[in-house]
């Protein structure tokens with residue numbers, strides 16, 4: 158990537174002209190919608206922001222103060238059903254006093270397409286793992302709505318810090334899906350340029366990226382841009398010190414960051430009650446910013462709530478925590494065996510809340526998409542599967558000497574020495590008759 | 600230490616030997632606890648703690664929140680209260696959120712309290728590469744711990760050592776970081792729970808030889824034994840020393856070996872630069888300079904991040920790299 162292209166992109170990102178300010182009906186209005194085009198808005202607002210934010214009622218619906226659950230409370234439904242929902246599992250459109258979206262048929266169909274193609278890509282990756290093409294895969298099955306809903310709430314100049322499961326968000330960011338396969342195939346440890354799509358690399362060490370997102374957001378604010386930053390993390394990650402520290406920093410510096418927690422009920426084999434006794438969204442309270450729980454299997458609700466959260470971030474009102482209440486339908490990864498720790502009944506109860514089926518139900522009932530449309534999507538998803546299979550089989554293995562590449566930005570004498578030594582060592586096999594055998598060269 | 604009703608000797612994979620070791624330790628001492636992520640129902644991602652929660656209950660086999668600093672920090676607290684927590688860190692790369700607790704607290708507490716408190720915490724870490732994993736699942740961070748006074752660091756290479764060294768680590772009143780060679784988890788070896796083990800930190804000559812000493816530990820012992828077998832066919836007799844302990848290191852055993860063979864090659868997966876091999880080389884050079892016919896050579900990882908899985912075979916020191924160093928040492 159050239160320096161120029163980076164600079165140009167950076168300019169576009171920083172200027173915050175990547176998209177129009179979201180103006181979905183029913184969103185909580187904000188006091189700082191002035192500052193067209195972003196520009197120096199945030200910097201100028203600096204000091205007053207904090208006051209404004211403090212005085213302002215949080216956009217999120219506050220949870221009623223409740224006494225702590227007894228120690229054995231089930232985490233399956235902490236906080237009961239108080240979440241934002243716009244589409245019931247049966248595909249019925251309902252309304253919420255604080256959050257809503259008003260989408261055209263085309264936009265609705267777009268969300269459906271996003272979810273179906275993401276799901277198809279994911280299924281393809283799982284089967285490629287079974288065939289030995291990938292070493293591992295972390296499936297997003299069941300979390301399509303949480304990822305597409307939140308991902309589609311963003312502008313191109315916003316920035317995303319994912320975990321390792323955000324394939325749907327990557328899709329929304331226009332990251333070539335086949336690039337996501339590299340690290341799971343073992344050809345690289347990342348494989349895309351984070352700045353091409355403002356989508357950071359996948360992070361495996363749980364919770365780390367939440368701090369990075371917060372720091373990035375602090376930088377956005379310093380630049381006076383009106384971009385938002387989204388940190389994705391899981392219910393398990395919510396226990397990490399890094400995540401708590403991110404909340405602290407974001408709060409203290411009023412950083413334009415959205416904490417998007419996908420509570421998929423499990424951290425490998427541990428249910429959410431191993432991580433928390435209060436609903437995760439309520440943690441925000443203690444840090445001084447709003448938290449809201451959303452039906453994570455409802456793409457419209459996820460879109461509406463995330464839009465509201467990024468709007469807050471853009472207008473200097475600071476961070477917000479979103480807990481998308483969802484379910485990991487598959488194994489933790491292809492290495493995991495969930496039959497050891499969870500029941501079929503639980504799985505079945507979530508099957509009934511499927512995010513894709515419910516949107517399809519709505520589209521059909523309302524006549525917003527016809528059979529031809531669904532057939533076309535099916536065809537497109539077949540083609541995507543084929544493309545992914547072909548791409549993986551032609552994905553080149555890395556060159557051995559790549560081990561020594563990019564270890565430092567400014568070079569390092571020891572790396573140079575070891576690279577040269579290793580190259581000499583490898584070339585010593587070149588003319589040995591037994592090269593390639595386990596004892597080659599000897 | 601062996602219980603009177605110790606089961607008969609059996610062939611066990613290393614993972615199962617560790618499981619049996621935990622079981623025996625928990626049976627022998629009610630203060631022994633197991634804590635970590637997914638160690639309960641799941642039995643750990645490598646099934647090392649399989650069945651323990653079922654048999655010892657949730658009070659003694661504790662599924663913790665996903666927070667390594669929390670796990671080690673609370674283990675320290677429990678040790679101060681008289682328990683003997685055995686902590687599992689799921690993979691090598693995930694110990695670092697706990698590094699502060701380990702280095703600034705766990706390692707120093709006994710000294711700061713002028714010996715008045717003991718913190719017998721064992722931290723088990725499946726470590727090193729060779730399983731084709733994604734990032735952070737294949738690292739060899741042992742010297743980052745061995746460099747810290749107050750911590751003991753060991754790494755078994757076979758089932759019997761895995762069983763006994765863990766039992767000894769749990770009985771030890773000092774904090775012990777117990778590095779488990781994950782790619783060898785499924786290798787089987789005889790475990791005799793009635794045996795009388797040697798001292799925890801003593802190295803072992805696992806193959807005798809005359810021309811050169813290979814010193815290794817953990818996953819690399821097997822590679823060195825294979826290298827010795829290959830060298831044998833070429834008429835070179837190599838001795839293999841399994842160091843077993845990285846802090847302290849049993850230099851005496853290595854010295855005796857080197858005084859006989861006069862040549863030494865150290866082997867580990869961790870990067871060569873400032874690795875444990877450098878310490879062995881320096882000490883042995885001091886101790887038996889006049890016996891050495893060649894400089895001590897080191898084989899190990901590069902000064903580069905652990906590479907993606909498709910490059911790990913090239914990255915990891917294998918038979919060829921060991922034999923290459925052997926040839927160079929013999930050529931002096």
Ligand SMILES: Cc1ncc(C[n+]2csc(CCOP(=O)(O)OP(=O)(O)O)c2C)c(N)n1
Nearest residue numbers: 361362363391392393394423424425689693
């Ligand atoms: C610091 C750290 N500790 C442990 C792990 C091993 N690990 C990988 S994923 C995972 C569970 C994560 O659960 P959650 O945050 O809920 O995300 P999910 O996988 O459910 O999406 C664990 C323990 C890790 N990757 N990083």
Ligand SMILES: [Mg+2]
Nearest residue numbers: 391392423424
């Ligand atoms: Mg989870």
